Amino acid sequence: MAEQICLFTKDTIIIKPSKKSPALLRMTVLVFAMAFGVYICSICLKQSNFSISSKFLNNEIIERTHCDYSIDRSQIPYVHYPNPKTFSRVECACNPVRLFAIVSMQRSGSGWFETLLNSHINVSSNGEIFSVKERRNNVSSILMTLDRVYNLDWFTSASKNQCSAAIGFKWMLNQGLMEHHKEIVEYFNDRGVSIIFLFRRNLLRRMVSDLANSYDRYAKLLNGRHKSHVHSHEEANTLSTYKPAINLTSLVEDLKLMDKTVLEALEYFSSTRHFIIYYEDLMKNRTVSCLFNFMKNLGIILVTYRIR
Numbered sequence: 001m002a003e004q005i006c007l008f009t010k011d012t013i014i015i016k017p018s019k020k021s022p023a024l025l026r027m028t029v030l031v032f033a034m035a036f037g038v039y040i041c042s043i044c045l046k047q048s049n050f051s052i053s054s055k056f057l058n059n060e061i062i063e064r065t066h067c068d069y070s071i072d073r074s075q076i077p078y079v080h081y082p083n084p085k086t087f088s089r090v091e092c093a094c095n096p097v098r099l100f101a102i103v104s105m106q107r108s109g110s111g112w113f114e115t116l117l118n119s120h121i122n123v124s125s126n127g128e129i130f131s132v133k134e135r136r137n138n139v140s141s142i143l144m145t146l147d148r149v150y151n152l153d154w155f156t157s158a159s160k161n162q163c164s165a166a167i168g169f170k171w172m173l174n175q176g177l178m179e180h181h182k183e184i185v186e187y188f189n190d191r192g193v194s195i196i197f198l199f200r201r202n203l204l205r206r207m208v209s210d211l212a213n214s215y216d217r218y219a220k221l222l223n224g225r226h227k228s229h230v231h232s233h234e235e236a237n238t239l240s241t242y243k244p245a246i247n248l249t250s251l252v253e254d255l256k257l258m259d260k261t262v263l264e265a266l267e268y269f270s271s272t273r274h275f276i277i278y279y280e281d282l283m284k285n286r287t288v289s290c291l292f293n294f295m296k297n298l299g300i301i302l303v304t305y306r307i308r
Contacts, residue, residue: 078192078273084152092163099150099191100125100168103177103265104198105258107209109279110170111229113198118158122165126156129169136176139183146187168193173265181268188272195274197266202280203258211244 079096082089089095102117102125104110114125126149130136135145148154149169171177177184188195200206213228220226221238230236247254266276 078194080150080192082150082152086153086155089152089163095163095165097152097164098166099193100166100196101188101193102168102170102196102198103173103269104170105173105200105206105262107206107213108198108200109282110172110198113196113277113279113282114158114170117166117168120165122160122163124156124158124160124164124167126154126158126167126169128172128175129154129156130171130175130177139180142176142180142184143187146191150191150193173261178261178265178268181265185269185272188269193272195269195272197269197274197276198279199262199276200279203255206258207246207254208244211246212239212242215242215244 078098080099081093081095082097102110102114114127117123117125129145129149130142134141136142145154150167152164152167187193216222216239217226219242221242222230222235227235230239
């Protein structure tokens, strides 16, 4: 509103300020009161939600404490009680479940190692679930798949009963693991997932095995069928007749790249709970002592196994 100016003399100017509208003042006070009321209501709602969530959390802690009477306190972050959507675990509701992942590279003995794990009646390792590209297109699809596996809603031929003591799978380094390692590390730490790193010390032998497997995928030497893993001496002798050709020019660089990939994986996941096992150590000892140590850390009792 413009101010009124009155001239009394030639050299004198008197300025009279305009009167403020009482309606504007009332409107300002009303807006302030409404904003303050909304702020108070939001605080009350937050406190209400916190009390409700605390109530549910306390109930969950009480329920888990009822089941955890024999669990060491140091193992509590790694013990879970899944509630599957596809079936009921009522009879085994108090049976704790450990979560694990076998992180490896192709032709490193992971299939053989997984067979040993699955020979336990209450251990389920579900193979290379991320070999399917759709399951590793992005972080969201990866985490969704992990939730299904660790919630016991993933069914494969390796799936056991509702009283499984440990659940996991194989994850190759070239199946989205390295590209999204930050989110996966955070997920594993939040869920208490134990990682088994399984690698080969002799990278040259791994390369030869990989080349032979790639050749047999098309040649199908075993009666017109391709097998990634043999189950008899006869099958092994048949596949060993193929002698792959190695590019000596790039051999050193290829081996260095493999070694670098392994070191990067160990560095990326160094903050997780993990164990490192080498295929040669298992074969050299001709026992699965490393497997015993790992399963002991998972809280699972194994009977004695020997490699024939």
